[in-house]
Amino acid sequence: MNELTEGFNQHSVNEAFKETIKCLYLKIKNDIIEKGHLKEIEWYDNIPNLxxxxxxxxxxxxxxxxxxxxxxxxxxxxxxxxxxxxxxSFNFDAIGHPNKNKAIKKVYNRLDFYFDHFLQSKNKLMFLKSLPHIGEITKYHLAKNLGLSFAKPDRHLVRIANLLRYNNVQDFCMVVSELSHDKIGVVDLVFWRFANITQNYLEVIKHEAGVSELIKNRNLKEVG
Structure with a gap:
């Protein structure tokens, strides 16, 4: 069990549920592209390899x-x-938050050291958490932005994952990634952006996915 799948919810998912999740994701992805967010998707798609x-x-x-x-x-x-x-050339005066300013200066002054240790670290998620002003949630944000296969457990993604009966955001985004063949970072972005531009996004997803019926069918499948 690796650091991504630790605590993975081992429930079986029937084919109807998988297909509905895939179609829901692709529809949401198409919606945010139509609303002008293609460049964001392309950015995550084109993050360099380590x-x-x-x-x-x-x-x-x-x-x-x-x-x-x-x-x-x-x-x-x-x-x-x-x-x-x-x-x-960096304008450190632009960062008014004193702790953030101090943290960024510290990493900048020892950038070679931090970058080399990042490349060499076996547990990159743990290393990122050790950086100044990086915490339990932001380590996932940074990992995602550096091209690692993690999603940020943002409050919106947590709510969406819970709605669809997944234990956590990592499990949910990994499953959608496997179904759609999109990177986990892209899956994260699509749902996050949709939540940020859509009022009552949980109700929209619940309606589009037919959540109640699908959960019922999946539970029956698991019992059977």
């Missing part, structure tokens, strides 16, 4: 996750754009 990552990419995603933590996405984007002038 062997092709460079320290600037690593630092940029670390900075983004730290700035974004505990903050609305739109506000974080403004701060990040003000900070990230180009690869050789």
């Amino acid at each position: 062997k092709d990552l460079d320290k600037i990419f690593f630092f940029r995603e670390y900075v983004w996750v730290v700035i974004n933590s505990g903050m609305k996405n739109q506000v974080a984007e403004k701060i990040f754009k003000s900070f990230w002038n180009d690869k050789n």
